[in-house]
Amino acid sequence: MNPRWLLLKRNLLDFWKTFRRNRMGLAGAFLVLTAILAAVFAPLLTPYTPTETMRDAEGRALTFAPPSVHAPLGTDDAGRDVWTQLVYGARISLTVGFLAGFIAMFIGSLFGITAGYFGGWVDNLLMRLTDVLLVIPDLPLILVLVATVRQLELKVSPLVILILVIGLLYWTSTARLIRSQVLTIKERQYVYRARAIGAGNWHIVRKHILPQIMPLIVANTVLILSTAILIESGLAFLGLGDPTQPSWGTMLNFAFDRNAVSNGAWWFYLPPGLAIIWATLGCVLLGNVLEEMLNPRLASHHLEGEQSIVTQP
Amino acid sequence: MTSTEPLLSLRHLSTEFSTTDGTVARALEDVSFDVHPGQTVGLVGESGCGKTTTLLSIMRLLPVTARITSGQVLFNGKDLLALSETDMRRYRWKELSIVFQGAMNALNPVMTIGEQIREAIILHDLMDKTHANRRVNELLDMVGIAPSRRDQYPHEYSGGMRQRAMIAMALACQPCLLFADEPTTALDVMVQAQILELLQKIQRLLGLAVVLVTHDLGVVAEVCDTVVVMYGGKVAENGPVDEVYNAPQHPYTQRLLEAFPDLNRPAGSLAVIPGTPPRLNALPPGCRFAPRCHKAFERCRVEAPAETDLGGGHTAACHLLEKAEAHQ
Amino acid sequence: MNRRDYLLRKIFFSLVTLAVVVVLNFLLFRVLPGDPVRAVIGRNVRISADTQQALREQFGLDRPVFPDQFLTALGQWARGNLGVSWSLRKPVSEVLLAKLGNTLLLIGLGQILSIILGVALGLLAGWKRKTAVDVGALTFSLIAWAIPTFWLGIILLAAGSTWLGLPTGGIVSPSNVGKPLYTVLPDVTHHLILPTLTLTILYMGEYMLIMRSSIMEVLGEDYILTAKAKGMSHWQVLRKHALKNAMLPIVTLIAINLGFTVSGAIYVETVFSYDGLGKMFQTALVKQDYPLLQGAFLLLAVSVILANFLADILYTYLDPRVKAS
Ligand SMILES: Nc1ncnc2c1ncn2[C@@H]1O[C@H](COP(=O)(O)OP(=O)(O)O)[C@@H](O)[C@H]1O
Ligand code: SF4
Ligand SMILES: [Mg+2]
Numbered sequence: 001m002n003p004r005w006l007l008l009k010r011n012l013l014d015f016w017k018t019f020r021r022n023r024m025g026l027a028g029a030f031l032v033l034t035a036i037l038a039a040v041f042a043p044l045l046t047p048y049t050p051t052e053t054m055r056d057a058e059g060r061a062l063t064f065a066p067p068s069v070h071a072p073l074g075t076d077d078a079g080r081d082v083w084t085q086l087v088y089g090a091r092i093s094l095t096v097g098f099l100a101g102f103i104a105m106f107i108g109s110l111f112g113i114t115a116g117y118f119g120g121w122v123d124n125l126l127m128r129l130t131d132v133l134l135v136i137p138d139l140p141l142i143l144v145l146v147a148t149v150r151q152l153e154l155k156v157s158p159l160v161i162l163i164l165v166i167g168l169l170y171w172t173s174t175a176r177l178i179r180s181q182v183l184t185i186k187e188r189q190y191v192y193r194a195r196a197i198g199a200g201n202w203h204i205v206r207k208h209i210l211p212q213i214m215p216l217i218v219a220n221t222v223l224i225l226s227t228a229i230l231i232e233s234g235l236a237f238l239g240l241g242d243p244t245q246p247s248w249g250t251m252l253n254f255a256f257d258r259n260a261v262s263n264g265a266w267w268f269y270l271p272p273g274l275a276i277i278w279a280t281l282g283c284v285l286l287g288n289v290l291e292e293m294l295n296p297r298l299a300s301h302h303l304e305g306e307q308s309i310v311t312q313p
Numbered sequence: 314m315t316s317t318e319p320l321l322s323l324r325h326l327s328t329e330f331s332t333t334d335g336t337v338a339r340a341l342e343d344v345s346f347d348v349h350p351g352q353t354v355g356l357v358g359e360s361g362c363g364k365t366t367t368l369l370s371i372m373r374l375l376p377v378t379a380r381i382t383s384g385q386v387l388f389n390g391k392d393l394l395a396l397s398e399t400d401m402r403r404y405r406w407k408e409l410s411i412v413f414q415g416a417m418n419a420l421n422p423v424m425t426i427g428e429q430i431r432e433a434i435i436l437h438d439l440m441d442k443t444h445a446n447r448r449v450n451e452l453l454d455m456v457g458i459a460p461s462r463r464d465q466y467p468h469e470y471s472g473g474m475r476q477r478a479m480i481a482m483a484l485a486c487q488p489c490l491l492f493a494d495e496p497t498t499a500l501d502v503m504v505q506a507q508i509l510e511l512l513q514k515i516q517r518l519l520g521l522a523v524v525l526v527t528h529d530l531g532v533v534a535e536v537c538d539t540v541v542v543m544y545g546g547k548v549a550e551n552g553p554v555d556e557v558y559n560a561p562q563h564p565y566t567q568r569l570l571e572a573f574p575d576l577n578r579p580a581g582s583l584a585v586i587p588g589t590p591p592r593l594n595a596l597p598p599g600c601r602f603a604p605r606c607h608k609a610f611e612r613c614r615v616e617a618p619a620e621t622d623l624g625g626g627h628t629a630a631c632h633l634l635e636k637a638e639a640h641q
Numbered sequence: 642m643n644r645r646d647y648l649l650r651k652i653f654f655s656l657v658t659l660a661v662v663v664v665l666n667f668l669l670f671r672v673l674p675g676d677p678v679r680a681v682i683g684r685n686v687r688i689s690a691d692t693q694q695a696l697r698e699q700f701g702l703d704r705p706v707f708p709d710q711f712l713t714a715l716g717q718w719a720r721g722n723l724g725v726s727w728s729l730r731k732p733v734s735e736v737l738l739a740k741l742g743n744t745l746l747l748i749g750l751g752q753i754l755s756i757i758l759g760v761a762l763g764l765l766a767g768w769k770r771k772t773a774v775d776v777g778a779l780t781f782s783l784i785a786w787a788i789p790t791f792w793l794g795i796i797l798l799a800a801g802s803t804w805l806g807l808p809t810g811g812i813v814s815p816s817n818v819g820k821p822l823y824t825v826l827p828d829v830t831h832h833l834i835l836p837t838l839t840l841t842i843l844y845m846g847e848y849m850l851i852m853r854s855s856i857m858e859v860l861g862e863d864y865i866l867t868a869k870a871k872g873m874s875h876w877q878v879l880r881k882h883a884l885k886n887a888m889l890p891i892v893t894l895i896a897i898n899l900g901f902t903v904s905g906a907i908y909v910e911t912v913f914s915y916d917g918l919g920k921m922f923q924t925a926l927v928k929q930d931y932p933l934l935q936g937a938f939l940l941l942a943v944s945v946i947l948a949n950f951l952a953d954i955l956y957t958y959l960d961p962r963v964k965a966s
Pocket of ligand 2: 606
């Protein structure tokens with residue numbers, strides 16, 4: 001068998017052993033996986049389509065119907081099944097979140113590696129740019145941007161605009177993290193050696209730096225995903241989603257606008273929120289555990305308690 | 314050698330750490346030595362052999378992962394390990410004070426030097442504020458810092474000055490025993506000499522007992538009355554400096570001193586014996602030095618040697634010496 | 642680095658950020674296709690002749706974009722002239738000023754409560770690491786992080802109005818509208834409970850986490866061991882040596898967090914129909930009132946930049962080292 005594959009397998013096994021002991025990480029993985037599965041297999045999970053109106057025997061729409069055997073999570077103001085919307089909504093929420101997260105991860109890694117590897121004015125410029133982005137309030141900026149882009153009346157889905165805006169604005173933390181990691185790797189012996197024997201920048205980055213920061217990038221991406229999913233839900237709630245392809249945030253926008261709260265239709269506004277928490281919590285747990293494993297923290301501090309003394313005089 | 318009662322007496326002290334991977338590191342095992350009033354004791358050994366752990370065990374400042382599993386720390390005949398934490402606090406700084414390794418971070422960056430010194434005096438109710446302020450000036454003066462600099466912050470001091478300030482702080486409550494944990498590492502050579510000189514001056518002036526932890530065998534020869542050589546968490550050899558340096562009994566000490574031919578040359582380094590110190594969570598059975606010992610024989614690998622009294626306060630732990638004793 | 646250099650650097654950085662915001666705002670404004678005036682008129686025929694004239698003058702569309710239009714815009718913004726709201730047909734600055742007070746009240750309350758509670762809990766959690774307090778605090782902040790702000794608002798709104806009889810929105814009851822604030826204080830307080838609670842929960846988790854890791858880092862420092870060696874009790878060490886050092890990052894965080902705070906206000910004000918800048922922002926978005934949106938963005942961005950700068954100045958008084966990272 002290929003020795004490199006063996007090495008990878010041994011590392012993965014080792015990783016899995018520590019990981020398995022970590023209940024938080026497992027819980028996170030479970031939450032994320034179930035959300036993805038629900039999105040992928042949405043049509044199998046429900047007999048209806050998200051736009052189908054449920055009607056009673058006389059053909060009237062069953063609006064704001066509480067949960068029942070036919071509609072386990074009740075119906076919305078137009079008589080559509082909430083559960084069906086929820087599983088189909090997972091597709092939109094997760095797709096937007098994942099694509100935006102990947103864009104952010106890509107830009108962040110690119111800038112982080114560039115800044116860390118080349119240093120000097122490139123580093124300075126990129127880091128000041130992240131500083132500036134950090135100070136400008138993000139939601140107002142996004143809202144103004146999206147509103148302006150919409151005004152252009154381009155023939156693109158609002159979802160594409162959301163993906164791009166989120167992806168293009170939330171790369172700063174990744175860039176900073178990757179940069180500091182690249183800085184430490186750059187100082188290591190083999191990078192000097194590689195450079196001494198005349199290896200090009202691209203070669204060094206690909207062969208020596210990327211493999212080492214890859215785990216960190218993965219862990220960070222999972223964290224970024226949670227941010228992207230959250231931001232998407234917020235923007236959709238404010239009405240920037242695609243009403244024809246409702247995500248969880250859009251569902252909540254509908255619920256709020258159509259007075260689900262005053263109608264007591266808790267089955268309409270509770271599930272989408274819980275679904276958002278489900279997915280973001282999963283990503284946060286998973287991402288944090290991955291990061292912690294790659295980058296263990298402080299073992300104890302000076303005020304944690306005293307040493308135990310078990311001697312008898 | 315001294316007829317007085319020891320000021321501090323360690324009896325069979327053992328300390329262990331539980332580590333993150335679930336193993337136990339036996340950092341100290343059966344450590345015993347005495348410190349007499351006004352005496353300077355040198356504590357030497359390779360990095361990681363348990364010097365700092367010894368000091369922290371005495372002052373009971375170990376982290377929560379540590380466990381003192383046996384022994385006594387007799388201070389003026391009273392066992393410090395048997396005190397409650399509240400009672401122990403009264404001993405700290407007032408009776409036993411310590412200058413930590415690396416003064417860089419041992420001072421609080423957002424408090425002035427004067428404030429940090431005065432705080433200790435006030436804490437132990439030694440005097441009121443005005444007197445305490447006067448005492449701070451005296452202390453700074455004694456260690457060679459202009460009292461006008463008392464209101465400055467640590468980052469405004471040089472490395473040597475910070476260590477002087479630490480020493481002034483350690484003397485604030487007039488302790489009778491001072492621990493100095495590698496007080497000169499990370500300082501440049503000139504400053505190292507000045508700090509050692511200062512310590513010696515103060516020791517004589519105040520009649521302090523000092524335990525000096527150091528890497529430098531030259532410093533020990535110059536400054537100390539007795540020397541405790543530690544290896545892998547145990548005391549290898551302990552005795553008056555003259556005797557140990559002229560006739561080292563433990564193979565480890567012998568090797569150290571061979572590697573350090575000229576006692577007057579202060580550039581001695583301890584990292585010259587082939588091999589590495591044992592990992593304390595995976596100790597070899599038998600003598601901890603056996604894997605590196607040039608005189609090791611079968612028994613060394615199965616049985617740990619006991620401490621042998623060689624007379625005149627000189628002890629060493631080695632099977633070879635037990636035989637000699639048995640022959641006598 | 643001394644205090645002067647540090648401040649100069651911070652001033653420079655604030656000015657650069659300000660320039661970025663201003664240019665961005667101008668560019669976005671120019672991105673609008675065609676003649677903005679005609680675009681408005683086409684859609685909103687009820688706009689009065691006066692307003693049309695004001696718009697034309699404001700845009701100066703006959704002149705080149707750069708530098709003329711840019712400089713004109715800059716001059717107008719500097720004088721507080723942010724244009725005219727399309728939907729309200731009032732000067733944007735007037736609209737913004739009218740809403741600013743309400744938002745500051747809400748954000749201020751939320752911040753003060755969450756800082757006090759978050760810092761105290763974070764301190765306790767970090768000090769008593771791995772105990773029940775710590776696990777509880779961590780779980781809380783984890784969930785606070787994962788909950789969408791607006792949804793938390795909706796839940797509290799539903800729960801509070803159903804079970805506690807709290808008002809569902811606004812700042813005062815309809816019968817009290819227009820009366821001076823101090824005469825209707827109990828009513829206002831009543832209305833503030835739910836939105837403030839939402840914001841407090843939202844921000845608290847963040848402060849707790851930062852304080853927790855900050856205090857843990859400080860407690861691992863050598864000077865803490867020195868303080869213990871002096872014979873101080875844990876509590877004394879915490880109060881005299883750890884607290885100030887651990888609080889330093891919080892000051893910076895509060896400033897940086899203001900951007901995040903603003904986002905929270907937009908959601909919370911929307912959910913609770915609270916008559917502030919955030920609610921206005923959302924309405925402007927729905928009504929596609931661009932001058933209002935951009936004016937509000939400019940105001941919010943400039944406020945946050947200014948607050949950051951103030952925090953930097955405050956920092957120089959708290960940290961004797963004043964080292965820029
Ligand atoms: N906080 C700790 N946790 C676990 N092990 C420790 C800790 N501190 C010290 N040790 C162990 O105790 C041994 C002695 O450490 P130390 O007393 O610091 O040595 P020295 O001061 O002689 O260099 C080390 O080898 C280390 O394995
Ligand atoms: S006991 Fe054996 S191994 Fe240990 S020091 Fe003596 S001779 Fe060497
Ligand atoms: Mg040490």
